Amino acid sequence: xxxKRQHPRFPVSSNKSCWLQYTDDSTMVAGIRDISRKGxxxxxxxxxxxxxxxxxxxxxxxxxxxxxxxxxxxxQDTTAGIRNYGARFISINPENVFELLDSLYHxxxxxxxxxxxQFS
Numbered sequence: 001x002x003x004k005r006q007h008p009r010f011p012v013s014s015n016k017s018c019w020l021q022y023t024d025d026s027t028m029v030a031g032i033r034d035i036s037r038k039g040x041x042x043x044x045x046x047x048x049x050x051x052x053x054x055x056x057x058x059x060x061x062x063x064x065x066x067x068x069x070x071x072x073x074x075x076q077d078t079t080a081g082i083r084n085y086g087a088r089f090i091s092i093n094p095e096n097v098f099e100l101l102d103s104l105y106h107x108x109x110x111x112x113x114x115x116x117x118q119f120s
Contacts, residue, residue, distance in 0.1 A: 012033060
């Protein structure tokens with residue numbers, strides 16, 4: 001399968017948490033697994049609404065504020081009983097994307113340098 005990603009994805013490391021909530025429902029909807037400049041990969045125990053676009057807030061353990069976002073679900077995979085979704089940002093403040101990615105990028109660099117040191 002051809003990888004059509006335009007931007008690299010950065011995983012939400014195990015020492016952090018990040019999730020989506022519907023703006024009109026305070027229950028946790030989906031855990032965010034990775035983030036790119038243009039979208040997110042999420043997993044959920046329950047199916048998302050049948051709408052193609054919806055308004056959410058992103059909550060994270062490393063920011064002190066919620067981030068409003070509108071996303072479009074562009075793919076879904078429910079094999080093995082796990083609901084995985086790919087979502088593209090429809091509207092999000094670019095500064096908020098930077099805030100999310102900055103911390104994840106630093107985690108990625110640190111993990112990469114530790115892996116490199118193991119082989120040195």
